[in-house]
């Protein structure tokens with residue numbers, strides 16, 4: 001157990017880091033443009049063990065979330081891995097994940113070569129696929145100066161008989177998420193239901209937690225984009241706080257019904273995709289045309305639960321990851337039902353986390369709703385936003401901010 005004092009000191013230190021990050025001026029993404037979301041072919045990986053003749057170092061991508069497209073032994077200690085996306089054009093989130101072992105212990109260098117785009121994620125390693133450490137010290141690189149980052153990325157690794165897992169971020173596949181859902185499903189007033197299937201036949205799951213008789217509903221969802229594991233950490237911290245034994249959480253769940261869609265893109269996650277689903281599409285551009293099964297399933301579910309029954313979707317939050325923590329919101333100039341909610345929430349978050357300054361950007365000002373958060377605002381009048389966590393944001397801080405944010409939101413929604 002970490003004691004409270006440690007958490008407080010960590011929050012202070014990390015808060016200062018966050019201020020420093022904001023000063024580096026992360027601007028977030030530019031205006032969202034519409035793109036076709038009609039299905040396109042994806043290149044599925046060859047799966048198996050990569051072993052070169054006469055060698056005794058083995059690489060495997062044969063597991064959920066794996067991504068390794070080719071391997072070349074350059075000399076006795078240097079191996080070049082090819083990492084390619086599922087299709088193009090694609091956002092620069094070059095996910096990779098593979099296992100490596102050798103007959104005899106030895107030190108090797110692995111060079112990652114990307115078929116498209118630039119290096120983004122410093123390697124994480126694990127001995128069991130569950131607990132991970134980063135090969136790069138946090139903050140060692142300035143990650144906003146993208147042009148200065150090399151396209152090849154090399155790191156040294158000691159390999160031996162025991163398997164080493166190497167991945168862009170910690171592995172959280174549909175299997176891990178199902179385990180988390182099953183645990184939550186033991187809670188009182190909780191139901192897990194399948195609302196559809198992905199193209200590869202994986203279940204799309206919604207958890208309903210709270211008071212089913214309440215007219216007031218909120219939606220928590222995430223992982224439209226496969227590599228965005230830090231967003232997943234934030235989502236779980238947020239949800240665990242909502243369902244805690246604290247008085248505030250109990251009161252909240254008596255007054256609200258909460259929907260949670262923890263994994264919007266199970267195919268993309270399990271296939272080790274960089275960005276897309278099996279339809280080769282960025283799901284977070286499909287909330288106008290609804291060409292894909294995942295976005296359509298959530299749209300249809302909400303119609304049945306909200307519009308058809310005269311309920312109100314009060315609030316919706318979409319968890320993602322990017323280069324640095326940022327919130328994308330609806331332009332406050334647009335008329336909304338509860339106009340001060342998000343501003344008050346972010347102001348209180350800043351007050352509660354010493355030194356932390358939320359970076360906030362308006363990303364929807366009207367017109368077609370390509371993204372989920374803008375669709376939920378336009379369709380339901382929900383206070384709706386995107387909660388982005390940095391790729392390298394310290395995991396303790398993600399958890400702390402998720403807990404603080406959830407408590408403040410419950411407090412505001414009960415007023």
Ligand SMILES: [Zn+2]
Nearest residue numbers: 225228320321
């Ligand atoms: Zn994303």
